[in-house]
Amino acid sequence: MAKTERGMKILMIEDDLTLCELVGSFLRKKGYKFYQHNTFEGAIQSVYDVRPDLIIMDLHFPDGNGLHLCKQLKDDENFENLPILVLTGRDYPVEKDIALKAGVTDFFHKPMVYSKLAEKIEEVLGDAIQVSFWGVRGSIPCPGKEFSQFGGNTTCVQIKVPAQKQLLILDAGTGIRNLGNQLLEEEEPVAGRIFITHPHWDHIQGFPFFKPLFSERNKFDVYMPQQITGSTKEVLVDQVSYTYSPITAQMFKAHLDFHAIKRDGQNFEGYSVRYISANHPVETAIYKFEIGMKKIVFCPDNELNTLENSSMRGKNLPYLKQFDAFVSDADLLIHNAQYDLEEYRSMENRGHSAWELVVERAKKNGVKHLILTHFGPEFTDDELLKVEEKVKKMARDSSMHAELAREGQTIHMSG
Ligand SMILES: [Zn+2]
Ligand SMILES: [Zn+2]
Known part of the structure; x- marks a missing residue:
């Protein structure tokens, strides 16, 4: 290490x-x-x-x-x-x-x-891995005082890799805007990699508002699983076309390289990354980062359906097997929790999970630390606090630490 x-x-x-x-x-x-x-x-x-x-x-x-x-x-x-x-x-x-x-x-x-x-x-000393949450909402940003404790921005997570200056950013939901503003305060050129799980709006909408893109001193490599509808560049740049946005791609002055991420693994300085496809509409990554001895799995959009009586049961089994193997013994699993189980029963086949099923599955797979995220916009702070209490109760009979993500929260993973 x-x-x-x-x-x-x-x-x-x-x-x-x-x-x-x-x-x-x-x-x-x-x-x-x-x-x-x-x-x-x-x-x-x-x-x-x-x-x-x-x-x-x-x-x-x-x-x-x-x-x-x-x-x-x-x-x-x-x-x-x-x-x-x-x-x-x-x-x-x-x-x-x-x-x-x-x-x-x-x-x-x-x-x-x-x-x-x-x-x-x-x-x-810069030895700890730090995971910071800049956006923890799913589907659509939800500002308002009843969301202020957990935050209203959509998905964006930053990982600080020990001894690495290059940024590591996961997803570019609206939360990436605040990250960009903080980076500009440091006044140094910014370079890094942005790994996007998939091109649904709540994961890319903040991209044109990430201010470091507007300076030629900065450099980013952007990765996404290959989409049927176009390359990583086309997919990201399409959202800022003339009809939909006053910002256009020509305004990005930073040096930008766009890539399709390789499924079976890529090595970078200080870490490696692999992905499997999530159970979600469009090609969506569940990323696994290995940093030193630590395994961090990032899975903001995924439908984890383990219900016995579900219509998805048959086609779901091979997928569950793959998921289990991928997240097994993860030091940190960051997973979708769009609904509670009651709401989920009427929302099957939309690509999101009920927190109860996620906690159960994470426990079964020996996950050490589970952080639930990508909360549906209907979840107010009061409701999420109640969910968190129940999540902790469910995890109590295991060695797994479980909690809900909060915007502005940073966790330190010590060796
Ligand atoms: Zn999403
Ligand atoms: Zn999605």
Whole structure:
């Protein structure tokens, strides 16, 4: 794994020797090189000697105050960008404010949760995979206060691959507009790959409003399964034809390359991707990304019908077998949950799923983390909160973690 190869150095400045041993053994197992220094005196010298990639420190030493150390490091041009995580046994809000103002990256209270510390370290050192949800709706955007908690934009997900600058974006529903606006704030040229599952509007409608497309400094490769109606380029560019849009494809100044994605696998720097066809009208991908040891399956549109008495039962069985094999043991499955079961019974054969059947199937397939998404526009926040409660209840008798996606949410996958 990347971090083991890179062997990032972590220095812990802490007078509690037992805690140092515990944190040290935890971080060594994660592949980090661990160093410790146990007094205030000499701590700066120790930073010079070790040259760590990250510091974990206490604020209170018998022989000094850690805040002075933070300030000294931030004033030193060799260390001004060095991330510092504070671990303290005292809980004074004012102290936290002062520490954050002094440039401390984050603040943890003892006793701390090791997984949280690991997540933070991986995030800070760029070692964690981050999955961000920019749009979680299906079919049509639904603005309004009753949708504000889960969000009203249609499907768009971003994956940050450790040590990769190239963007990885999944689908270009209306959520991609906010992602584009955030990227422009960074003022650097933007390059990346956009994997579209299929050309239904709720997955491509944000594409012409993705502002990085309008600068010649930027570069994107766009992938989609081959459609009967035309190439990836034709399908995406058709939606901005003169009749339907004041934006036309000639206005895109970024360097754009369009591709039909290969079914059996393609390798890129830092990850590989494969797909199988979803049970959905038009050719629709269920993508599987393998990043290091992690498998992430993205399946925003898919009809997972496991009902015994369904009219789809016969033709569905071979498909289910293929689906099961593809998602088996996924570390993260992001799956369609357009309806609840009651609504679904009158909506069979439209290409979407009931959340109850998805939770059941994900459990059966040993999925480690399930995130439901692509909620039908009829689902208000109140209703979705109730669904989430039931989802968690259903998952309780398994080791699977299950939840609903929220716009603006980022999850960290630690190694
Ligand atoms: Zn959709
Ligand atoms: Zn669709």
